[in-house]
Each structure stands twice: as structure tokens, then as C-alpha cells.
């Protein structure tokens with residue numbers, strides 16, 4: 103193994119609990135294809151797979167390792183919708199398009215489950231996801247949300263759980279109630295992403311790791327993508343580099359802010375103890391803006407995530423703070439060892455709505471999942487493939503979402519976001 107951390111996966115529980123695969127060869131020299139996909143996360147692997155299934159010749163470039171970014175380090179919670187409420191989407195787009203986005207998000211959940219089955223992806227899928235309320239205000243909001251989903255959107259798989267029942271499911275006093283969705287669930291995100299990549303490779307996608315796309319030029323209906331040691335010449339390009347794309351497509355940076363979130367994994371707790379913590383084995387997140395999220399792993403650890411800031415911090419400083427948050431929920435874990443702690447950047451937009459579109463007629467981008475991409479990034483890749491194949495209706499619903507630049511330009515937006523975060527922290531306290 104290389105000692106350069108950028109050449110390998112981050113030291114996470116997921117990387118330890120996934121097969122160590124030899125790296126695909128870096129791109130050397132010039133290749134041509136129909137579509138080049140930049141980014142080997144869920145969005146990129148999904149786009150590449152869906153394109154190859156349609157018969158396109160596809161080259162996928164990944165700067166580090168497949169699944170190295172958020173897709174391989176996330177909380178693994180598979181959740182309906184997008185990171186913004188349907189009511190906000192209705193305000194941005196009108197009721198019809200908001201409804202279409204809702205339907206596509208559910209198609210995303212179904213696609214994820216179909217692919218796990220069809221491609222036999224061994225990723226510890228478990229049914230069930232819960233939103234938990236800490237404050238009376240949040241419990242009222244959850245109740246209203248559940249009613250809206252059932253009545254307005256006909257979504258029948260959620261149910262409210264009152265405090266007494268919840269206390270039997272979650273071994274904590276912290277929550278007043280929850281909304282459980284039997285259609286959602288959780289999985290091992292790195293194994294899922296690697297499974298998509300394997301399916302893409304089997305479908306004919308040419309994959310190159312350690313091959314950062316440095317930039318591209320589009321002219322005369324052709325696109326040329328440069329790497330340090332080669333170039334891809336293609337008819338279409340899909341940019342799926344998320345928070346890491348940077349200078350490869352500077353025009354996309356203004357719409358994104360990269361923030362970091364952190365996860366810890368306890369030592370294995372034993373089946374019974376883990377079961378006592380979360381009796382129904384659902385993935386759980388609270389409804390704060392700066393939220394805690396947690397779930398059990400297949401080897402009976404607690405995986406607990408939360409805490410955000412604007413740059414990846416040294417894990418030696420972050421792990422104790424994340425552990426303190428975990429103990430705020432499960433104080434009975436005070437004596438438990440933390441085996442892994444890791445963080446990752448994720449890409450948020452100002453409104454937290456996803457940001458898809460075209461930089462040129464033949465240059466597509468998928469980004470801005472705003473912490474809500476495990477299911478959505480998969481269907482996003484599928485939508486890009488559909489659009490390239492000539493059926494752009496579903497892609498264009500997302501492309502119609504209006505997005506504003508982050509205020510403050512490249513230099514002042516971090517202080518601006520720091521202030522915004524402070525505001526959200528205060529709001530979570532109320």
C-alpha cells in the first residue's frame with residue numbers, strides 16, 4: 103500500500119470493512135469514447151453504469167480511489183426526497199415540478215434497491231429509517247410533515263412513533279417522538295459505491311483511478327478532458343466531482359460550499375448490546391439543522407455522525423467532540439472504545455436543493471446533494487444518462503431549480519457561512 107493518504111481510502115470503518123481492491127491504472131495517453139464521466143462516487147459510477155447499459159462507450163476518471171469521497175464515507179442513510187422540504191421546492195418551481203422531483207426521489211430509492219439486487223452488491227442493506235424530534239417544536243413539525251407526505255404526496259410508508267414506544271426502540275431519553283419510514287434504510291456506503299463501479303466495469307466502462315481531470319475544453323461538438331498523463335476525447339462529458347471538483351470546472355464553484363461532517367465507529371458492542379441501543383435497527387437522524395445521525399453496523403458497532411464545519415479538521419481534535427455528541431444521546435456508551443473516526447467534505451448549495459445542469463450543451467454536471475445523496479446521486483446519474491440518450495425531461499426538472507451564488511465571492515463566503523452556521527446552531531438550541 104502507498105503511504106500517500108491521497109492515493110488510498112481514508113482510514114474509516116468502511117474502508118476497513120470493504121475489500122482492498124487493486125487500483126485501476128491511471129490514464130496514460132489519449133483515448134476516445136462517447137462519454138467521459140469525471141468522479142467515481144455514487145453519481146459518477148451510476149451515470150457510467152447507466153450509459154454503458156445503453157451501449158455508450160464510457161471512460162470514468164477518478165482523481166483518487168473509487169468511492170474515496172463522500173460516497174464511501176457517509177452515514178449510509180437512504181432517505182426519500184431531497185435536502186429541502188417539498189414545500190420549498192413548490193415555492194421554487196411550482197407544485198407540478200415539485201411533485202416530479204418527489205417522484206424521481208422515490209424512483210431513486212427503488213433504483214438503489216434494484217441495483218443492489220441485480221448486481222448482487224454486498225452492502226449490508228437494512229430496511230428502516232427514522233427522523234427523531236428533540237424539541238416540542240420539532241415534534242409538531244414532524245407530525246405536520248408526516249401528514250403532508252401521506253395526504254398530499256400519497257406516501258404511505260411513514261408512521262409516527264410516540265415517545266413511550268420510541269423509548270422501547272431507542273435506548274435514550276433524548277427524543278420526544280419520531281417518524282419511521284419503512285421504505286428508507288441504510289447500507290455500507292463504500293461497498294455500495296464499489297458495487298456500482300464493478301457493475302459499470304462489467305458493463306464495459308473503462309475506469310482510471312488516480313486520474314484527476316485537470317480541465318476540459320468543449321468546441322465543435324467535441325470535448326477534450328486533460329489529465330496529468332493523458333486526455334479523453336469524447337462527445338459528451340458528465341462532471342460528478344462534488345466538493346472536490348475545484349478548478350476543473352471553476353464556474354460550478356460559486357454555487358457550492360464544501361463543509362465537513364464527521365463520523366465515529368465504536369468497537370463491536372456485541373449483538374445484544376447493539377440491539378438494545380436501536381431495537382428496530384433503523385438508521386436515525388434528528389431534525390436539527392446541524393444534525394446527529396447514527397445507526398448500527400452489521401458487526402454490531404454504533405456508527406455516529408454529526409458536527410459540521412468548513413474545513414476538514416485533524417481527526418484527533420474532532421473525534422472527542424463527536425464522541426461527546428454520541429454520549430449526549432447514549433450516555434451508557436461512556437466506557438466504550440472508539441475504533442475509527444473520519445470526516446469528509448460534502449457539497450451544499452445555498453438553498454440545499456440539488457444542482458444539476460449543463461455548462462455546454464454536451465457538458466452535464468451533477469452536484470449539490472447537500473448531505474442527502476446516497477439515494478439521490480444514484481438516480482441523478484441515471485437522469486444524466488437519460489438526457490444524453492435524448493430523453494431530458496426528468497433531468498431538466500432538476501435543471502430548472504434556481505440557484506444563487508454563495509454571497510461574498512470566493513474569499514468572503516467562508517466567514518459568511520460561519521455566521522450562517524452560528525445562526526443555525528442558535529436556532530437548533532431554541
Ligand SMILES: Cc1cc2nc3c(=O)[nH]c(=O)nc-3n(C[C@H](O)[C@H](O)[C@H](O)COP(=O)(O)OP(=O)(O)OC[C@H]3O[C@@H](n4cnc5c(N)ncnc54)[C@H](O)[C@@H]3O)c2cc1C
Nearest residue numbers: 141143144145165171172173177179315343344471475476
Ligand atoms: C460524513 C458524511 C455523511 C453523509 N451522510 C449521508 C447520509 O447518511 N445519507 C445521505 O443521503 N447522504 C449523506 N451524505 C451525502 C452523500 O454522501 C453525498 O451526497 C453523495 O455521496 C455524493 O456523491 P457524489 O458522487 O456526488 O460525490 P463524491 O462521493 O464525493 O464523489 C466525487 C468523486 O469525484 C472525484 N473527483 C472530484 N474532482 C475530480 C476530478 N477533477 N477528476 C477526477 N475525479 C474527481 C473525487 O475524488 C470523488 O471520489 C453524507 C456526506 C458526508 C460527507
